[in-house]
Amino acid sequence: MERLFSYGTLQLESVQLETFGRKLVGEKDALIGYILSEVKITDETVIKVSGMNIHPILKYTGISSDVVEGAVFELSDLELVQADEYEVDEYARVEGEFTSGKAAWIYACAKDKTNING
Template structure:
């Protein structure tokens, strides 16, 4: 199983049903060193699922005072590939440490640099 941190639309039940065919169970956690920004979505299928033309996006700051709260979901390898398909090109999947001490996958701004 893979740990995936969601801070935006992947927390919505309709997006989960459309993307994974099921509702996900998760635990609250927080990501350190990122701030939330916003990105315009132009993919019609993504807009139809989320109901939004603008989605939140993580921007790496490296500042330990910057915290983004969200949910960690346990998903299969196949579901991680489905999440990759859902996310538009503005996002990249990277591994990141959480406030809990666990590590998980996140979708952050593609132009972000990571340590």
Template sequence: MPHLFSYGTLQKERVQLETFGRILQGEKDILSGYRLGMTEITDPEVVRKSGEKFHPVLTLSGNEEDHMEGILFEVTEEEILQADEYEEDDYKRIEAIFKSGKKGFIYVGK
């Protein structure tokens, strides 16, 4: 089963229910080598779901001392595609390895 790392609005139950139709199960994990910034969301449906006009966004720093805590959720292949639809065009999905040693997908700034 694939994993999806959330460091922002995908942790909200409302967003999960409206995006996936269920509450996701996951565990806390840490991603190193990335910095957190903010991006303005222009999709009104995403703003409605999240209740926020500005969402966090990760950018590669290459510095292992930079790290982000979040939740590594277990998702289906279909849910990965649903997450792709939720995330703005300002994001791209890539695969990463987490402190736990698990692999999973993250959304980073384009």
């Protein structure tokens, strides 16, 4: 199983059902070294599924006191691919560091070259 952190629309039941065909059960966690910003979505399918054209997006700061609250979900390999397909080009999947000490994938700003911790 893969672990995926959600801080935005993937926490919405409607998005989970449309993307994965099931409601996900997650555990609360907090991502270290990021802040939330916003991105305008132009993909009509994503807008239809989420009901919004403005989505949250992670920006890397590297500052340990910057934390983003969210939930970590366990996904199959196929579901992780489905999550990749849901996320638009503005997002890149990278590994994040969490207050729990556990590892998980995150979707962060693809334009931010400092996304990768280190």
